[in-house]
Amino acid sequence: MAETPTKDPKEEGDDNEATTSSPAKKGKEYQFREGLVVPDSVDPTLVTGDMVDMLNQLSDEKVNAALETYDTQIKLRGSEIRSPRNYLRGILKGLTGGHPGKYGLPNGVVIPASITKELLEEGELLDILKTMSVRDINSCFRDFEEQTKRKNKKSEEIRNKHGYLLGIIKSGSPFNLPQGVNVPSSISLTMLKGEILETLQGLPAVNINVAFAEYDDMVQRKADSIRSRFGYLLGIVKRVKKNFDEEAAEHVASQQQKAASPSKNGKGQSPAKGNNGAGTEGAAEGTGKGDPSETLNLVTESFAKVTNELVTERQARTSLENKVKQSENQREETNQKILRLMQELAVEKETRERSAMEVQRLRKDLAFERTLREAAEEKVQLLEQGRAQLQSSPGKGTEQVQKLQLDLSIERGLREKTEKLLRTAEGRIEELNQEVITLQNKKSPFANLLNTTDASNELPPSLAGLSELVSMADFDPETMTFKVKETGTTS
Numbered sequence: 001m002a003e004t005p006t007k008d009p010k011e012e013g014d015d016n017e018a019t020t021s022s023p024a025k026k027g028k029e030y031q032f033r034e035g036l037v038v039p040d041s042v043d044p045t046l047v048t049g050d051m052v053d054m055l056n057q058l059s060d061e062k063v064n065a066a067l068e069t070y071d072t073q074i075k076l077r078g079s080e081i082r083s084p085r086n087y088l089r090g091i092l093k094g095l096t097g098g099h100p101g102k103y104g105l106p107n108g109v110v111i112p113a114s115i116t117k118e119l120l121e122e123g124e125l126l127d128i129l130k131t132m133s134v135r136d137i138n139s140c141f142r143d144f145e146e147q148t149k150r151k152n153k154k155s156e157e158i159r160n161k162h163g164y165l166l167g168i169i170k171s172g173s174p175f176n177l178p179q180g181v182n183v184p185s186s187i188s189l190t191m192l193k194g195e196i197l198e199t200l201q202g203l204p205a206v207n208i209n210v211a212f213a214e215y216d217d218m219v220q221r222k223a224d225s226i227r228s229r230f231g232y233l234l235g236i237v238k239r240v241k242k243n244f245d246e247e248a249a250e251h252v253a254s255q256q257q258k259a260a261s262p263s264k265n266g267k268g269q270s271p272a273k274g275n276n277g278a279g280t281e282g283a284a285e286g287t288g289k290g291d292p293s294e295t296l297n298l299v300t301e302s303f304a305k306v307t308n309e310l311v312t313e314r315q316a317r318t319s320l321e322n323k324v325k326q327s328e329n330q331r332e333e334t335n336q337k338i339l340r341l342m343q344e345l346a347v348e349k350e351t352r353e354r355s356a357m358e359v360q361r362l363r364k365d366l367a368f369e370r371t372l373r374e375a376a377e378e379k380v381q382l383l384e385q386g387r388a389q390l391q392s393s394p395g396k397g398t399e400q401v402q403k404l405q406l407d408l409s410i411e412r413g414l415r416e417k418t419e420k421l422l423r424t425a426e427g428r429i430e431e432l433n434q435e436v437i438t439l440q441n442k443k444s445p446f447a448n449l450l451n452t453t454d455a456s457n458e459l460p461p462s463l464a465g466l467s468e469l470v471s472m473a474d475f476d477p478e479t480m481t482f483k484v485k486e487t488g489t490t491s
Contacts, residue, residue: 033060035060036060036063036064036067037064037067037068038067039067039068039070039071040071041070041071041074041075042067042070042071042088043084046084046085046088047088051085051088051089051092054089054092055092057106057130057131058092058131059131062131062133066088066091066092069091070084070087070088070091073087103117103120103121103126104126104130105126105129105130105137106130106133106134106137109134109137109138109141110138110141111141112141112142112144112145113145114144114145114148114149115141115144115145115165119161119162119165122162123162123166125162125165125166125169128166128169129169132169135181135182135183139183140165140168140169142185142188143168143188143190144164144165144168146188147164147168177200177201177205177208181205181208181209181212182209182212183212184212184213184215184216185216186215186216186219186220187212187215187216187233191229191230191233195234196230196233196234196237199234199237199238199241200237202241203237203240203241203244204244206307207240207241207244208240209307210240210306210307210310211233211236211237211240213307213310213311213314214236214240215232215233215236217314218232218236348439351439352439355432355435355436358428358432359429359432362425362428362429362432365421365425366422366425366426366429369418369421369422369425370422372414372418373415373418373419373422376411376414376415376418377415379411380408380411380412380415383404383407383408383411384408386404387401387404387405387408
């Protein structure tokens with residue numbers, strides 16, 4: 001057995017004192033700001049360039065948490081981390097969100113419509129948000145958006161929005177969850193409390209993401225049938241925690257079993273009977289394989305693969321749903337266009353029918369006025385003949401001549417009135433012809449139907465009566481005008 005060297009209590013106390021004070025000394029030595037605790041595994045020479053800006057954007061609490069996370073991962077994974085500087089950069093980037101975005105907030109923050117510029121710039125709100133991570137800011141904004149929509153549905157209004165949002169921010173964060181946890185929009189910040197939060201804090205980020213993804217998937221599928229979302233999420237988290245504990249226990253048991261079963265060497269002797277305590281060292285190494293940190297890494301890797309597959313499947317499903325929605329939107333737009341064209345066609349058809357009826361009525365009025373005009377002309381001719389006869393026979397009385405002159409003046413007045421009505425009717429017909437030409441210039445869908453000379457081209461049932469109206473109105477398809485028939489001669 002190899003002897004283990006013992007330390008003097010005084011020397012051991014000195015070492016503990018040096019270890020305790022080393023972070024503070026290290027921070028001062030490399031000019032870190034006061035309040036930061038730098039672990040021994042963190043080489044301050046790694047913090048250069050944009051990483052210094054990231055540190056300046058974070059509070060002391062968040063910087064210490066990031067350095068502690070880095071120290072833990074370095075101790076657990078060791079040589080597995082190829083680039084410690086990039087690993088530390090990734091941790092800091094997860095807290096800051098990368099480069100500053102809108103209003104000085106970390107890049108990746110989604111500002112909903114309910115949060116205005118005036119609300120963000122009011123009081124100390126913006127300064128508090130700049131010290132938070134992207135995940136916490138988006139969670140607070142999402143919770144505020146949900147509360148605002150819920151109030152609007154109940155016809156209520158949040159009077160002091162600044163105080164309301166500030167209360168959500170101060171009460172909702174931090175949750176002490178591991179880095180890498182993605183909280184979906186279906187999980188409100190108010191749900192991360194009590195037994196759910198305690199159970200989540202005992203799980204790695206991969207398992208938490210699996211539980212959140214399963215809950216989000218089930219909410220999207222059957223949101224109406226879930227009575228208590230808090231209880232539903234708690235059940236999923238407990239089941240994931242139980243599976244994680246069982247797998248971890250099985251892995252530890254298998255490692256301990258391997259360590260407890262000695263393997264014989266080539267001479268048929270167990271390593272425990274070897275020289276210089278080699279068997280003891282082998283047993284110690286076998287026991288070391290059952291380290292919970294190694295178990296956690298193995299389980300985390302397995303769950304990471306499952307999570308990646310689940311995320312890939314969800315992305316494919318989301319892409320398919322987006323394509324379906326896009327197709328439905330295009331179909332709806334097409335239906336709207338068809339409906340709009342049908343309405344325009346109905347309006348134009350109604351206009352043409354009114355024009356045809358107006359032409360028919362004017363034709364009847366014109367024929368009647370022409371009949372009156374012809375009758376008046378015949379009567380005038382008779383009066384002229386009577387006047388001529390009276391003038392040729394001076395023996396007849398003067399009273400009869402005056403009577404005939406009075407009748408003649410009346411007939412002339414009727415004739416002038418009839419001519420005036422005829423001119424008015426002809427002017428109206430000319431206006432209707434101009435309207436028809438205007439409709440033709442607008443490229444009406446009836447133009448092709450009216451201009452065609454092919455007898456085999458039949459009109460659709462909805463336009464079957466249009467040809468009859470056009471023929472009744474003496475409509476000329478070649479000139480696209482209404483013609484006036486001359487039924488009599490004018491003097």
